[in-house]
Amino acid sequence: LNLNNARFETSAVKPEQYPAEDIPEVAFVGRSNVGKSSLINVLLNRKNLARTGSVPGKTRVINFYNIDGCIRFADLPGYGYANVSKKEQLVWGKMADTYLNTRKQLKLLMMVVDIRHLPSELDIMMYEWIKGSGLPHVIAASKADKISRSQTGKMIKDISSVLEITEGTELIPFSAVSRAGREELWKAIERGVASCSS
Numbered sequence: 252l253n254l255n256n257a258r259f260e261t262s263a264v265k266p267e268q269y270p271a272e273d274i275p276e277v278a279f280v281g282r283s284n285v286g287k288s289s290l291i292n293v294l295l296n297r298k299n300l301a302r303t304g305s306v307p308g309k310t311r312v313i314n315f316y317n318i319d320g321c322i323r324f325a326d327l328p329g330y331g332y333a334n335v336s337k338k339e340q341l342v343w344g345k346m347a348d349t350y351l352n353t354r355k356q357l358k359l360l361m362m363v364v365d366i367r368h369l370p371s372e373l374d375i376m377m378y379e380w381i382k383g384s385g386l387p388h389v390i391a392a393s394k395a396d397k398i399s400r401s402q403t404g405k406m407i408k409d410i411s412s413v414l415e416i417t418e419g420t421e422l423i424p425f426s427a428v429s430r431a432g433r434e435e436l437w438k439a440i441e442r443g444v445a446s447c448s449s
Protein backbone atom coordinates (compact mmCIF):
# COMPACT_ATOMS: atom_id res chain seq x y z
CA LEU A 252 0.00 0.00 0.00
CA ASN A 253 1.70 3.16 -1.21
CA LEU A 254 0.73 6.04 1.09
CA ASN A 255 2.24 8.50 -1.36
CA ASN A 256 -0.72 7.61 -3.53
CA ALA A 257 -3.29 8.88 -1.06
CA ARG A 258 -5.59 11.55 -2.43
CA PHE A 259 -8.80 13.34 -1.66
CA GLU A 260 -11.43 11.74 -3.87
CA THR A 261 -14.69 13.59 -3.36
CA SER A 262 -17.17 15.11 -0.93
CA ALA A 263 -20.71 13.83 -0.70
CA VAL A 264 -23.93 14.59 1.09
CA LYS A 265 -26.00 11.84 -0.53
CA PRO A 266 -25.43 8.32 -1.89
CA GLU A 267 -25.52 9.35 -5.57
CA GLN A 268 -22.39 11.36 -4.84
CA TYR A 269 -20.43 8.56 -3.14
CA PRO A 270 -17.50 7.19 -5.16
CA ALA A 271 -18.79 4.33 -7.30
CA GLU A 272 -15.75 2.09 -7.49
CA ASP A 273 -16.06 -0.89 -5.19
CA ILE A 274 -12.99 -0.88 -2.96
CA PRO A 275 -13.08 -1.59 0.79
CA GLU A 276 -13.92 1.41 2.91
CA VAL A 277 -13.03 2.42 6.47
CA ALA A 278 -15.42 4.95 8.03
CA PHE A 279 -14.30 7.33 10.77
CA VAL A 280 -17.03 8.17 13.26
CA GLY A 281 -17.09 10.14 16.48
CA ARG A 282 -18.05 13.33 18.22
CA SER A 283 -17.32 16.62 16.52
CA ASN A 284 -13.81 17.91 17.29
CA VAL A 285 -12.64 14.56 18.67
CA GLY A 286 -9.85 14.31 16.10
CA LYS A 287 -11.17 12.16 13.23
CA SER A 288 -9.62 14.27 10.47
CA SER A 289 -6.35 14.63 12.41
CA LEU A 290 -6.20 10.85 12.75
CA ILE A 291 -6.68 10.43 9.01
CA ASN A 292 -3.82 12.85 8.33
CA VAL A 293 -1.48 10.98 10.67
CA LEU A 294 -2.43 7.59 9.20
CA LEU A 295 -1.71 8.95 5.72
CA ASN A 296 1.42 10.90 6.73
CA ARG A 297 -0.09 14.17 5.56
CA LYS A 298 -0.26 17.51 7.28
CA ASN A 299 -3.54 18.70 5.92
CA LEU A 300 -5.11 16.31 3.46
CA ALA A 301 -8.15 15.98 5.70
CA ARG A 302 -9.18 19.39 6.89
CA THR A 303 -8.97 19.89 10.62
CA GLY A 304 -9.83 22.85 12.73
CA SER A 305 -10.21 24.47 16.07
CA VAL A 306 -13.76 25.31 15.04
CA PRO A 307 -15.84 22.24 15.90
CA GLY A 308 -18.27 21.06 13.31
CA LYS A 309 -15.85 21.61 10.45
CA THR A 310 -16.66 18.47 8.55
CA ARG A 311 -20.19 18.98 7.22
CA VAL A 312 -20.00 16.53 4.37
CA ILE A 313 -18.63 13.04 3.94
CA ASN A 314 -15.09 13.31 2.63
CA PHE A 315 -13.63 10.34 0.79
CA TYR A 316 -9.91 9.63 0.53
CA ASN A 317 -8.56 7.05 -1.87
CA ILE A 318 -5.37 5.28 -0.84
CA ASP A 319 -3.48 3.74 -3.71
CA GLY A 320 -6.68 2.54 -5.37
CA CYS A 321 -6.84 -0.07 -2.64
CA ILE A 322 -8.60 1.34 0.44
CA ARG A 323 -10.89 4.30 0.86
CA PHE A 324 -11.34 6.34 4.03
CA ALA A 325 -14.69 8.03 4.67
CA ASP A 326 -14.50 10.96 7.10
CA LEU A 327 -18.04 11.34 8.44
CA PRO A 328 -19.43 14.53 9.97
CA GLY A 329 -19.00 14.55 13.74
CA TYR A 330 -22.01 14.33 16.01
CA GLY A 331 -22.95 16.15 19.18
CA TYR A 332 -21.76 19.64 18.39
CA ALA A 333 -23.98 21.89 20.46
CA ASN A 334 -23.45 25.20 18.69
CA VAL A 335 -25.37 24.39 15.55
CA SER A 336 -29.10 24.40 15.08
CA LYS A 337 -31.15 21.30 15.80
CA LYS A 338 -32.06 21.27 12.14
CA GLU A 339 -28.44 21.15 11.04
CA GLN A 340 -27.66 18.41 13.55
CA LEU A 341 -30.51 16.40 12.10
CA VAL A 342 -29.21 16.90 8.56
CA TRP A 343 -25.68 15.74 9.51
CA GLY A 344 -27.03 12.85 11.55
CA LYS A 345 -29.13 11.73 8.64
CA MET A 346 -26.14 12.00 6.31
CA ALA A 347 -24.00 9.72 8.49
CA ASP A 348 -26.96 7.42 9.12
CA THR A 349 -27.68 6.95 5.45
CA TYR A 350 -24.04 6.23 4.75
CA LEU A 351 -23.73 3.69 7.58
CA ASN A 352 -26.93 1.90 6.68
CA THR A 353 -26.46 1.70 2.93
CA ARG A 354 -22.77 1.59 2.10
CA LYS A 355 -21.96 -1.87 0.83
CA GLN A 356 -18.19 -1.30 0.64
CA LEU A 357 -18.01 -0.41 4.32
CA LYS A 358 -15.68 -2.99 5.84
CA LEU A 359 -14.40 -1.41 9.04
CA LEU A 360 -15.54 1.25 11.47
CA MET A 361 -12.98 3.41 13.19
CA MET A 362 -14.72 5.01 16.14
CA VAL A 363 -12.84 7.89 17.73
CA VAL A 364 -13.36 8.92 21.37
CA ASP A 365 -11.51 11.49 23.48
CA ILE A 366 -9.30 9.68 25.97
CA ARG A 367 -9.80 12.46 28.53
CA HIS A 368 -13.55 11.96 28.88
CA LEU A 369 -15.99 9.21 29.58
CA PRO A 370 -18.11 8.47 26.50
CA SER A 371 -21.16 10.67 26.05
CA GLU A 372 -24.70 9.44 25.56
CA LEU A 373 -24.21 9.87 21.81
CA ASP A 374 -20.95 7.88 21.89
CA ILE A 375 -22.78 5.08 23.67
CA MET A 376 -25.57 5.17 21.07
CA MET A 377 -23.01 5.15 18.27
CA TYR A 378 -21.24 2.17 19.77
CA GLU A 379 -24.51 0.33 20.31
CA TRP A 380 -25.22 0.78 16.62
CA ILE A 381 -21.76 -0.50 15.72
CA LYS A 382 -22.21 -3.59 17.88
CA GLY A 383 -25.60 -4.22 16.33
CA SER A 384 -24.24 -3.83 12.81
CA GLY A 385 -21.85 -6.72 13.28
CA LEU A 386 -19.20 -4.81 11.33
CA PRO A 387 -15.56 -5.14 12.33
CA HIS A 388 -14.51 -2.12 14.34
CA VAL A 389 -11.70 -0.57 16.30
CA ILE A 390 -11.76 2.33 18.73
CA ALA A 391 -9.11 5.04 18.77
CA ALA A 392 -8.86 7.00 22.02
CA SER A 393 -7.51 10.31 20.76
CA LYS A 394 -5.55 13.15 22.36
CA ALA A 395 -3.50 10.74 24.47
CA ASP A 396 -0.76 13.37 24.63
CA LYS A 397 -2.99 15.42 26.91
CA ILE A 398 -2.94 12.98 29.83
CA SER A 399 -0.28 11.11 31.79
CA ARG A 400 0.69 7.51 31.28
CA SER A 401 -1.00 6.38 34.48
CA GLN A 402 -4.20 8.21 33.60
CA THR A 403 -4.12 6.53 30.18
CA GLY A 404 -4.51 3.06 31.65
CA LYS A 405 -7.33 4.16 33.90
CA MET A 406 -9.23 5.98 31.15
CA ILE A 407 -8.91 3.03 28.77
CA LYS A 408 -10.44 0.83 31.44
CA ASP A 409 -13.23 3.27 32.26
CA ILE A 410 -14.08 3.98 28.62
CA SER A 411 -14.20 0.24 27.87
CA SER A 412 -16.53 -0.29 30.76
CA VAL A 413 -18.91 2.60 29.93
CA LEU A 414 -19.13 1.49 26.29
CA GLU A 415 -19.41 -2.15 27.34
CA ILE A 416 -16.97 -3.00 24.60
CA THR A 417 -17.17 -6.46 23.24
CA GLU A 418 -14.56 -9.12 23.88
CA GLY A 419 -11.66 -8.70 21.50
CA THR A 420 -12.45 -5.13 20.46
CA GLU A 421 -9.35 -3.02 20.36
CA LEU A 422 -9.31 0.34 22.16
CA ILE A 423 -6.06 2.00 21.19
CA PRO A 424 -4.68 5.19 22.75
CA PHE A 425 -3.72 7.57 19.97
CA SER A 426 -2.09 10.97 19.65
CA ALA A 427 -2.00 13.06 16.52
CA VAL A 428 0.79 15.05 18.19
CA SER A 429 3.18 12.21 19.11
CA ARG A 430 1.71 9.78 16.55
CA ALA A 431 1.50 7.15 19.29
CA GLY A 432 -0.89 4.38 18.32
CA ARG A 433 -0.49 4.89 14.57
CA GLU A 434 1.10 1.49 13.93
CA GLU A 435 -1.51 -0.40 15.97
CA LEU A 436 -4.33 1.36 14.16
CA TRP A 437 -2.85 0.51 10.78
CA LYS A 438 -2.56 -3.12 11.86
CA ALA A 439 -6.24 -3.08 12.81
CA ILE A 440 -7.10 -1.56 9.43
CA GLU A 441 -5.08 -4.17 7.59
CA ARG A 442 -6.81 -6.93 9.51
CA GLY A 443 -10.23 -5.48 8.72
CA VAL A 444 -9.45 -4.86 5.07
CA ALA A 445 -7.75 -8.11 4.23
CA SER A 446 -7.29 -7.59 0.50
CA CYS A 447 -5.00 -4.65 1.17
CA SER A 448 -2.80 -6.12 3.83
CA SER A 449 0.57 -5.66 2.16
Ligand SMILES: Nc1nc2c(ncn2[C@@H]2O[C@H](COP(=O)(O)OP(=O)(O)OP(=O)(O)O)[C@@H](O)[C@H]2O)c(=O)[nH]1
Binds near residue numbers: 307329
Ligand atom coordinates in the same frame (compact mmCIF):
# COMPACT_ATOMS: atom_id res chain seq x y z
N1 LIG B 1 -3.34 17.60 21.51
C1 LIG B 1 -4.03 16.98 20.54
N2 LIG B 1 -4.89 17.67 19.78
C2 LIG B 1 -5.58 17.01 18.82
C3 LIG B 1 -5.42 15.61 18.59
N3 LIG B 1 -6.24 15.24 17.59
C4 LIG B 1 -6.90 16.36 17.20
N4 LIG B 1 -6.51 17.42 17.92
C5 LIG B 1 -7.01 18.81 17.80
O1 LIG B 1 -8.42 18.79 18.01
C6 LIG B 1 -9.08 19.69 17.12
C7 LIG B 1 -10.12 18.96 16.28
O2 LIG B 1 -9.48 18.02 15.46
P1 LIG B 1 -10.15 17.50 14.10
O3 LIG B 1 -9.25 16.45 13.56
O4 LIG B 1 -10.51 18.64 13.23
O5 LIG B 1 -11.49 16.84 14.70
P2 LIG B 1 -12.72 16.19 13.89
O6 LIG B 1 -13.15 15.01 14.69
O7 LIG B 1 -12.33 15.93 12.48
O8 LIG B 1 -13.82 17.33 14.00
P3 LIG B 1 -15.12 17.56 13.05
O9 LIG B 1 -14.64 17.59 11.64
O10 LIG B 1 -15.66 18.85 13.54
O11 LIG B 1 -16.06 16.43 13.31
C8 LIG B 1 -7.98 20.33 16.28
O12 LIG B 1 -7.63 21.57 16.87
C9 LIG B 1 -6.83 19.35 16.38
O13 LIG B 1 -5.58 19.95 16.24
C10 LIG B 1 -4.46 14.91 19.43
O14 LIG B 1 -4.25 13.69 19.33
N5 LIG B 1 -3.81 15.63 20.37
Ligand SMILES: [Mg+2]
Binds near residue numbers: 302326
Ligand atom coordinates in the same frame (compact mmCIF):
# COMPACT_ATOMS: atom_id res chain seq x y z
MG1 LIG C 1 -13.16 16.60 10.71
